Amino acid sequence: MIEVFAAFLKLGLTSFGGPIAHLGYFREEFVVRRKWVNDEAFADIVALCQFLPGPASSQVGFALGISRGRGLLGGIAAWTAFTLPSAILLLAFALGAANFSGPVGQGIIHGLKLVAVAVVAQALWGMARTLTPDRTRIGIALAAVGGVVVLDTAIGQIGAIAGGAVLGILLCRDTNAPTGHHLDFQVGHRGALAALALFAILFLVPPLLYGTGNQAMRLFEAFYRSGSLVFGGGHVVLPLLETAVVSPGWVSREAFLTGYGATQAVPGPLFTFAAYLGAVMVPAPSGVTGAVIALIALFLPGLLLVYGTLPFWDGLRRRPTAQAAMAGANASVVGILGAAFYNPVWTSAVLVPLDFFLVLAGFLLLTVWKAPAWTVVLALAAAGAISAI
Structure with missing residues (x-):
């Protein structure tokens, strides 16, 4: 161990x-x-x-x-x-964010928002090339954009993913199932089924208790739901979390994008963004308590699903229906991320022509020159500070 x-x-x-x-x-x-x-x-x-x-x-x-x-x-x-390392760093940033109150500090924060635009653009570009390689899946992605624009709520995002899976089953049957060797883990079927049952209980029960007035329960439910629906990589959590915490007024849009930009500067998983959001949450619980609740709730569904699926994966991964459904669902998440790229990411950060230039420069650094993300963070944060002087 x-x-x-x-x-x-x-x-x-x-x-x-x-x-x-x-x-x-x-x-x-x-x-x-x-x-x-x-x-x-x-x-x-x-x-x-x-x-x-x-x-x-x-x-x-x-x-x-x-x-x-x-x-x-x-x-x-x-x-x-x-x-742990990135979660601690982002918690410390959240607790010290109030110190960025002067012009230079606000310039740094704006630079971090521009980082978020460049990074999401890079993720969207890469995911679109991989997950929507044909007209059928491009059409599914476009339908997902329309769905979340018309119904700008968590229900709209869930519906887009579910609709993409159904369209995948109907239209993406030619998706090839992966091949590979037999997987052998020390996970029994009883323990795996218990993990899947716990995943389902935590997904279904907290929403029923949402109206109890317990903010800790609401916080757990919002992050657990988001973690349960993230297909396609860490950046896809952005629109789900934006709906979960910005729409009800728990976190301001400016603080949300600032934290997302800071997340690009730390090592480790992007999901540790949850530690920052939990710490800056209003109302309580916030601070360290909010960070712990949000962090565990966002990661827990994915870990339960892995543990519960390990003994059954060999058979499931070869089913054409499962592969087709995932092809459609993955195309939908490209559309969801595309909608989030425009609002709130672009509309909240790109305000003047200089912002557009800096975002374009950051995007090209990431995609063409293959610069590490943390160097782009430092460059745009510095540019934001200089422009504020």
């Missing part, structure tokens, strides 16, 4: 670049250097975590921890070590 924790703590402190980069770090560390698993098993784990909603890189790390630690405690050790 100590070995698992130490290995993932190293990665939690050094893994910049987002989910795709994290998978590269994982392969280098656990396939090439430590030889915990072979390439075939690693590819199968990645396929499972891409099939399920949730933060793919954290789910892969959780599964590798289960494999190496021979059980659930190994997975918890891996997740904790990989998540």
Whole structure:
């Protein structure tokens, strides 16, 4: 267990670049250097975590921890070590954000908002090329944009994902199921079914208690629901969380985008954005308590689904219907992210021509020159500070 924790703590402190980069770090560390698993098993784990909603890189790390630690405690050790560094950094940023009150501080905050625009544009571009490679899936993505524009609520986003899955079953039957070797984890069917049952209970019961006036319950429900619906990578959580916390007035749009920009400057999973949001939440619980509730609630559904699916994945991943549904759902999340890219990301950050230039420069640095995300954060934050002088 100590070995698992130490290995993932190293990665939690050094893994910049987002989910795709994290998978590269994982392969280098656990396939090439430590030889915990072979390439075939690693590819199968990645396929499972891409099939399920949730933060793919954290789910892969959780599964590798289960494999190496021979059980659930190994997975918890891996997740904790990989998540803790960035969560602590973002909590500290949230607690100190009030110090950015002068012109230079406000310029830095505006620069972080511009970072969010560039990063979301990069994610949208990459996901669109991968997940909407044909006219059928482009049409599903466009339909999802229309759905969330017309019905700008969590129900609209859920409906877009569900509708995309149905359209995928009807129209994307030619999607090829992945092949791979047999997966063997120390997860029994009884424990897996218990995890799936707990996932369903936590998804269904908190909304029924939403009107009780318990803000902690509302906070848990909002983040748990968002974590249950994130298909396609960490950036897709942006529109879900924006609907969950900005629409009811718990977090201002400016604070939301500032935190999202700061998230690009820290290593580890993008889902640790939840620690920042929980800390700046109004009303209470906020601070450390809010950060812990939001962080656990956002990650928990994805981890429960991985644990519950591991024993059954070999059979499920080869079913054409499941693959077609995922093709349609993934196309829908491109549309949802596209709608969020315009509002609130673009409309709240790009206010003058200079902002457009800085966003374009950041986007090209990320996509053409392959600059690390943290260097773009520093550059745009500095540009924002200089422009405010």
